Amino acid sequence: MPDFDDHELVVFGRDAATGLRSIVAVHSTTLGPAAGGCRMWPYASTADAVTDVLRLSRGMSYKNALAGLPFGGGKAVIIGDSLTAKTPELFEAYGRFIDSLGGRYVTAEDVGTTISDMEQVARRTRFVSGLGTGKGEAGGDPAPKTALGVFLGLKAAARFRLGRSDLEDLRVAVQGVGGVGYHLCRLLAAEGVRLRVADIRSAAVERVRDELGAVAVRVESIMAEDVDVFAPCALGAILHSRTIPLLRARIVAGAANNQLATDEDGRALQLAGVTYAPDYVINAGGIISVAREYLGNATEAQVTAEIQRIPTRLTEIFERARREKLPTSAIADAMARERIGRGDTRLVA
Numbered sequence: 001m002p003d004f005d006d007h008e009l010v011v012f013g014r015d016a017a018t019g020l021r022s023i024v025a026v027h028s029t030t031l032g033p034a035a036g037g038c039r040m041w042p043y044a045s046t047a048d049a050v051t052d053v054l055r056l057s058r059g060m061s062y063k064n065a066l067a068g069l070p071f072g073g074g075k076a077v078i079i080g081d082s083l084t085a086k087t088p089e090l091f092e093a094y095g096r097f098i099d100s101l102g103g104r105y106v107t108a109e110d111v112g113t114t115i116s117d118m119e120q121v122a123r124r125t126r127f128v129s130g131l132g133t134g135k136g137e138a139g140g141d142p143a144p145k146t147a148l149g150v151f152l153g154l155k156a157a158a159r160f161r162l163g164r165s166d167l168e169d170l171r172v173a174v175q176g177v178g179g180v181g182y183h184l185c186r187l188l189a190a191e192g193v194r195l196r197v198a199d200i201r202s203a204a205v206e207r208v209r210d211e212l213g214a215v216a217v218r219v220e221s222i223m224a225e226d227v228d229v230f231a232p233c234a235l236g237a238i239l240h241s242r243t244i245p246l247l248r249a250r251i252v253a254g255a256a257n258n259q260l261a262t263d264e265d266g267r268a269l270q271l272a273g274v275t276y277a278p279d280y281v282i283n284a285g286g287i288i289s290v291a292r293e294y295l296g297n298a299t300e301a302q303v304t305a306e307i308q309r310i311p312t313r314l315t316e317i318f319e320r321a322r323r324e325k326l327p328t329s330a331i332a333d334a335m336a337r338e339r340i341g342r343g344d345t346r347l348v349a
Contacts, residue, residue, distance in 0.1 A: 001047075003054040008034075009104065010050070013097035018090040020078065022097055023049055024105055025057035027073040030340050033103055034074025035291060036060035037110025037130070037142075038094070038121075040082040053077045055236065055258045060287070062336035063280035066313060067306070069291045074105040082112035088120045095124030103127050108142065108290045111178075111235070115141050129294035138303045139293025142286030145303065146255055147183035149285025149310045153277050154188075154229060154253040156311035160318045161251050161275040162228065168192035171227040173217065173249065175199075176234030177208045180255040180286075184233060185212055198222035199234070223247060232256040236279075244268050253277040266329030270321070277314055278332035284310060 004010075009026040026034040036057060043049040053075050061073025078094060080086075098107050098121065108130035109118050121128045133139040154172075158164040172188055173196040174181050185195055185208050195214035198221075199205045208214045217225060223238070223246050230249035232238055236258030244265065252259070252274055259279045260266055269276045285307040292298035292306070317335070321328040 001051065001054065003051050003058075005054070005058050007054065007057065009101075010054070011101070013094070013100075015090075015093035015097070018087065018093040019080070019085065020090050020093040020097070021080065022076060022078045022094055023053045024076045024098070024101065025050075025053040025074060026105055027054075027057040028061040028340060029072040029104060030343055031065060031072050032070040033072060033106055033127075034060070035064060035069070035071035035106045035108070035129075035287065035294070036073060036075040037108045037286075037290075038076040038078060038113050039110040040078040040080055040086070040112030042081040043077070043079050046079070049077050049079050052236075059257050059280045061340060062333065063284050063287055064291070065336045065339040066281055066332065067284040067288055067291075069288065070295075071106070071287075071291055075110075076105070076107055078113075086117065091117045091120035092124050095121035095128070098127055099125035101127070106294055108287075129290045131293070133293060136300055137293075138298035138300055139289060141179075142289045143179035144183045145289040145307060146180045146283050146286035147187060148304070149288075149307045150180070150184050150231070150233075150253065150255045150282050151187040152308060152311045153282035153314050154231065154251075156314045157251045157253045157275055157277050157318070158229065160315060166191065169194060170229065171196070171225075172229040172231055173197070173222050173225040173227045174208075174214075174231045174233055175219075175222045175238070175254070176232065176256065177204045178233070180283075181231075181233035182208060184231065184255065185214060189213070196222065196225050196227060225249075229253055232259050237261040239265050239269065241265070241268065244272055244274075247272065247274055249274065251275045251277070253282055254279070255283045257283065260329060263329065263333075266327035269329075270327040275318065276328050278317065278329050280336075281314055281317065281332055282310060
C-alpha cells in the first residue's frame, strides 16, 4: 500500500460479541509510546480504513515530534457509524484491544468519538487519555484546544502572508463545523471575521449561522469561495489536482488531518501562490492537551502556554519555505524527520 511508511505495527482487532472492528497503526515509537486518537467512521471498505489509519499515524509521528512531545505516532480507527453503532460494550472491547498492546499505543478521542466513549475505554485499559478532568487541570475534550491552536496559527499565517495584525473583516471559509470547526468559528467571530461555512450536517451549519452570523454555503462550493483563508476542518485528502485550481483563498489554515492527498500537492499549492499551514503543525493543540493529561502534573495554563508556541513554529516554517523556495509541507516534514532521527523530545519554541 502506498501509504505504508515503514510502520512498526499494524494490527486488527475484532470482537464478534460487540461488533467491534478496529485497526491500530503504530508508525514510530522512537520518541516514546505512540499517541493519537481513535476515529470512528463508516468506511466503505477495510482497505479504505487501513489507508486512513496509515496516513493518520504517520501524521501523528510528525505532529508529536514538532510539538516537542515525548510520544511517537499512532492512530486507531473503528469501522462503524458513530451515530448508530456505538455501545458502551463496544468501547470496552476496544479498551481490551488497546490494553493487549501493552502501552505501545495510547488512545484518545478523534472524529466520531467523545469523552464518554474514552471513559468506557478506561474501564479496560490505562493507556487512554482525553478524559474528564478537574478544574484547572490539563486534559479533557481536546477539540477546544485544537481550535485554539488553529486560530492562533491562522493569525500567524495572516500576519505572514497578508501583513495583517488583526482579523477584522477577514473573509474565512470553514469546511466542517463540528467539534473543532465550531470552536474555531467562535474564536474567529469574536475577532470580527466574516465567516462562510459548510458541513454535511445541516444542523451544524444552522447552529453557526444562528449563533455567529455565518453565511451558509453548499458543501460542493465551499473551497471555491472568494475568501482570504480556507480552513478545512473536516476529513482529509481534500487538496489535490482537481481541487487546488478551485481555490481563491491565499491561505489554507485548518484543523483537518492529512489535508494533502499526496506529498506532491504541497508543491502544487506553492505554485498556485497559496500559503499552506501544514496541518499537523497548526492542529497540534489537541494532542498537546491529551499528552500532558496522560503524563500528569500539568495545568490547563501550561497546556495553553505550549499551544501558544504554534504560531512561532509556523512562522519559522513559512520563512524557511520562502527562503529555500520549497513547499511549507516539505519543510515541516524535513523538520519532523530530523527530530525523530535525533530522538529529540525537547520542547520546541
